[in-house]
Amino acid sequence: MKIENQTVVGLTYELKVSKVEDEIESVPFSVEVRDEEDPFYFIFRQSGLPEKFEEYLTGKQEGDSFEFVLKVEEAYGEADDELLINLPKSQFTKERGFEDSMLQEGEFLPLMDENGYPMQAKVLKDFGDTLLLDFNHPLVGFDLHFEGKVLEVREATPEEMDHGHVHGEHGEDH
Known part of the structure; x- marks a missing residue:
């Protein structure tokens, strides 16, 4: 076949x-x-x-x-700056299944979109109270x-x- x-x-x-x-x-x-x-x-x-x-x-x-x-251009394209998002660190608690080690720069966070589909974001920078996350596909660029x-x-x-x-x-x- x-x-x-x-x-x-x-x-x-x-x-x-x-x-x-x-x-x-x-x-x-x-x-x-x-x-x-x-x-x-x-x-x-x-x-x-x-x-x-x-x-x-x-x-x-x-x-x-x-x-x-x-x-x-045939794969995942170039990075989109609009997919770099600063979020409060308080959203990533142990109660929600996040360990401190997961919040380190360079780590990928397992997340869900609004429809319940799995997605991930890379932690780019820890600013103390907030995290700068990259929601671009890991293979962009x-x-x-x-x-x-x-x-x-x-x-x-x-x-x-x-x-x-x-x-x-x-x-x-x-």
């Missing part, structure tokens, strides 16, 4: 990132590896991943290898280098399509 709309896709890959500054591109460095012990599964065209990522996988089938680069293999392609079940995520061994059980 080929990767197309309404299929569940299982991948292994290594993701490397690079950045261009002053017209000089950094050497790509590894930031994530999804191997056969921990493959990545998603519903094609419902993944929330960059459109170009899925475009490069279209038509591939189980056993196919892939290698491609998403340029910044980077070119993304993917190299991997298609492990599985199957038809998504009607229930998976309704829920918008993979069920079973490599997805959610509920």
Whole structure:
């Protein structure tokens, strides 16, 4: 079966990132590896991943290898200064599940948006009573280098399509 709309896709890959500054591109460095012990599964065209990522996988089938680069503009774009937000530190209490160690500069806070979906923010600066948080995607400003293999392609079940995520061994059980 080929990767197309309404299929569940299982991948292994290594993701490397690079950045261009002053017209000089950094050497790509590894930031994530999804191997056969921990493959990545998603519903094609419902993944929330960059459109170009899925475009490069279209038509591939189980056993196919892939290698491609998403340029910044095809991936998560450039950082948006409007997503840098100062919030009162009092919102991040132990009663709400936050430990002091989580509030350190450079840490990522696990949060929920107004609809209950998980999101994260990076702590940029601790100003004492407030924290400067960055709600940009962690991969903004980077070119993304993917190299991997298609492990599985199957038809998504009607229930998976309704829920918008993979069920079973490599997805959610509920």
